[in-house]
Amino acid sequence: MYRITKDGASLGMTEAPTYIKQAPNGCLVLCPENEATGIAHEGRVFHLLGREGLPDAPTVMLEQVDSGGEIRKASETSGLMFVTLTEGGQIDPVTAAEHTELFAPWACPVNYTTGQIRQHGGRLYKCLQGHLSQEGWQPDEAPSLWVQIADPAEEWPAWSQPIGAQDAYHLGAKVSHEEKRWLSTADNNVWEPGVYGWEEAQEDGV
Numbered sequence: 356m357y358r359i360t361k362d363g364a365s366l367g368m369t370e371a372p373t374y375i376k377q378a379p380n381g382c383l384v385l386c387p388e389n390e391a392t393g394i395a396h397e398g399r400v401f402h403l404l405g406r407e408g409l410p411d412a413p414t415v416m417l418e419q420v421d422s423g424g425e426i427r428k429a430s431e432t433s434g435l436m437f438v439t440l441t442e443g444g445q446i447d448p449v450t451a452a453e454h455t456e457l458f459a460p461w462a463c464p465v466n467y468t469t470g471q472i473r474q475h476g477g478r479l480y481k482c483l484q485g486h487l488s489q490e491g492w493q494p495d496e497a498p499s500l501w502v503q504i505a506d507p508a509e510e511w512p513a514w515s516q517p518i519g520a521q522d523a524y525h526l527g528a529k530v531s532h533e534e535k536r537w538l539s540t541a542d543n544n545v546w547e548p549g550v551y552g553w554e555e556a557q558e559d560g561v
Contacts, residue, residue, distance in 0.1 A: 358418045359396055367396060372417060375400065377409060442470050442481075448504035452479050463488035472504065479504045511536050517545040529556070 359366045374391035378384045383393075383400065392406040394417065402412040434457040441451040451458075451472070461475040464487055471482045473494065480494035480501040494501035498515060514530035514537070517523045524530070528539040530548060536556040537548035546552040 356420050358420050359394070359401070359415050360418060361401075361413060361415045366401075366415065368420075369396060372396075383409075438472065442472055448479075452504060455479055461488065461494055463490060463492070467500075514548055516547070 357369050357372055359369065372388070373395040374386055374388050374393075375383045375395050376386045376390055376392045383395075391403060393400055393402045393409045393412055394415070395401075400409065400412045401415040402409040404414050404416045437446065437451075437454065437457050438459075440446045441448075455474050455477065458472055458474045458479060461473040461480070466485070466487050467473070467482045468485045469482055472479055473482070474480075475494045478495075480503050483500055483502055486492070486500055491497075492500060494503070502515065502517075503512070511529050511531040514532040523542075524539045524544040526539055526542040526544075528544065530537050530539075530553075532548040535548070537553040538556050539552060540554050541552040544552045548555075
């Protein structure tokens with residue numbers, strides 16, 4: 356695997372560089388690496404640093420890299436983006452819960468901030484208020500600090516009392532409460548099922 360860089364910035368990766376040189380008639384032709392003065396990549400022509408110049412072609416370097424390492428770094432970057440989008444509310448909790456392995460495990464002592472999502476016991480939890488974690492404040496034992504987000508295997512999770520807008524139920528949310536199933540009829544729903552903002556679901560789930 357080769358990385359193509361220009362002035363320290365990566366322009367792309369290629370497994371097999373397309374080496375080129377300028378023929379006597381001025382045309383660019385394919386050639387072996389030892390004869391090349393440049394490369395062609397994604398429809399563009401580049402001059403190789405240290406080789407005979409190519410008119411109007413930007414100069415780049417070819418750096419051989421470990422393909423496994425590059426794939427791993429790309430995977431890590433994708434995972435980080437997924438977590439960031441989830442914490443920003445752009446990926447729904449059910450989808451996030453299908454990729455628990457991408458989220459860092461809960462640990463202590465760590466300064467957590469509101470909205471961060473961590474895994475614990477195979478499930479995902481969202482931080483409700485900033486705090487310095489400590490033993491005894493694990494997400495499943497500290498409901499004032501953490502709330503579990505949707506488990507894709509659990510269609511009707513048990514209702515838990517929201518403490519504010521950050522963990523309120525959305526319109527259409529499904530919960531179980533007092534041996535009944537409920538559907539939220541309001542957005543930003545912080546009320547208890549049976550009191551306000553919920554309707555009891557029928558046996559077929561609708």
